[in-house]
Amino acid sequence: MTPDLILIAVTAAKIAIVLFAILTLAAYLVFAERRVLGWIQDRKGPNRVGPFGLLQPLADLIKLLTKEDFRPPAGDKWLFYLAPAMAAIPAIMTFAIIPFGAPVTLFGTEIAMQVIDLNVGLLLFMALSSIAVYGVALGGWASNSKYALLGSIRGLAQLISYELSMGLSLVPIIMLARSLKLSEIVNAQSGCWFIVYQPLAFLIFLISILAECKRIPFDLPEAEGELVAGFHTEYSGMRFGLFFVGEYINIIVLGGLATTFFLGGWHGPVLPPVVWFTMKTLSFAFFFIWLRGTAPRLRYDQLMQLGWKVLTPLALVNILVTAWWLVLKG
């Protein structure tokens, strides 16, 4: 076997493992969300299917697959079919750049626990998260429904606005790590996590990723009190399922990225790196669920004001302060 073939085989294996892990995690995140929300509301949550309800995701999948696949007759056929994929695929692809464990030496070759280690990894994340807007926008527009259209317009404006503060909050990380490579960003945190240097950037990033996943308190694109289900009102069956699962994959991916950028990635004592990474990522997911059980929804103008008048200027000031600090330190 040539080295090229080995590389391809190893990468394919990594892709398969990551894909399997992320889809399973997303399915169980749906289940965990329903259970935790149940506990918050003094209920039990789903516990009927299998022991402790652990087979619930499977039951949900069967239900979604057997539902009627309805398409609004006046809508735009191909864009309607395309949109759910455009919402889910960028979220899955983002996981390719996240280092989820320390490099392992296997049969004499070092294998990075990361599908690809791009030189521009952080920028690829920005690019993919800006592409994820299209699923929301096209899905809502192609449905030919007023609620869906309103939801997708809200989604567009919200995602563009928070993209900005998210990107700006990551600039100090790049300056500290002196690289766009995610593996180097993680390695730069082997001594001290970046959250210690950059608590403000962490806060801005956290709020921005909440808005990027369209989670409460920023769930305006799918505000069920006002817009039925927002941009995916007209979707049914597995197409709705793709939007739904895409949202949860997004939570895991953005949690993983927050871990990578601020919480030291897979670094941690005693336990193996993969376990540390999973624990940190899932704690973000838990926080998202917890917040969903707590916070009310923002009003649209409050959302825009928070994004443009608070987070973006704060992120800019943070960049300046970090730059000064780095220059003074030499």
Add this chain to the structure above:
Amino acid sequence: MTMNILFYILAAVMIVATLLAITEKHPVHAIVYLVTSFFAMAGIFYLLCAPLVAMFEVIIYAGAVMVLFMFVIMMLDLGHPEEAQRPAFITWLVPLILTSLVLSSVVSAAVFRTFPGGSNVEITARAFATVLFGRYGVAIEIISMQLLFAVVGALYLGRKGGGK
């Protein structure tokens, strides 16, 4: 070899998508084609060892500019764009002449001039930044000033009471 095949695939996708974006009557479909074209272009930039430019292509053009276009299109009432008339031949004439001029010059340049072969060294972010803010620093500053003017103008137009 693989790179060449990839390049030709991406180039073909880019040209076809751009042509479709121009001829498509429906603006939202045109945007989808244009975004496809941008993706292909980003892929070509990546093949040309310029990953940074590829990412900026996607972030800025596909992710921001086109999204804003789409936002505006959604806010407007389009009526029935698919029933619109194509422009008459006369209106095509000038763009056709200009396009043929550009195409002929590109073809002649490709045929008669030999370029130094592209280096296979990937352009890192650091090298890119050094050139951008070192050699072209003044130009960058001027462009950023221009953007600032645009922001101030937008603020003036959008302030309460309107820009009277």
Add this chain to the structure above:
Amino acid sequence: MTIFTDIKAILLGLWTTWKHMLRRPVTIQYPEEKRQPSPRYRARIVLTRDPDGGERCVACYLCSAACPVDCISMQSGERENGRRFAVWFRINFSRCIFCGLCAEACPTLAIQMTPDYEICKRDIMDLLYEKEDLLIDGCGKDESYNFYQHAGIGVAQRRGEGAEEKAPVDVRGLVP
């Protein structure tokens, strides 16, 4: 500074939900855990018997007249001793709203509500309860009430000797 009050409010909310997350759920897992409703609970309707074992129902139609959804129907008949009884008596539980007006209207305490709320059938026709389905062997809520001790055709005693009955007024005795 409003920002501090805002942050405090968010943290307070998170703390509240955290406390509730650790609290025991109030859910009662219905098919496994069942709750015993109070005796006054209004569910399945029964026809009771008097302490002697006879049917209390005198087929007076008051219950079916009181029923707002008209789910009670019956056919009255008369025995040889002149007492009325229901030839057939039918309650359509697929229409019944369990309002209890029939039980309140009943002069003989024959029709009563029980706390048995699990009335669920696969076939809707099974919810048509006939007299034999409704009639129970006991007296229901009032163990001692016997209508014919108080009133009705052929009461068991002379006038003025019934339960809680005053002796009849001697009309002539009132003449001054």
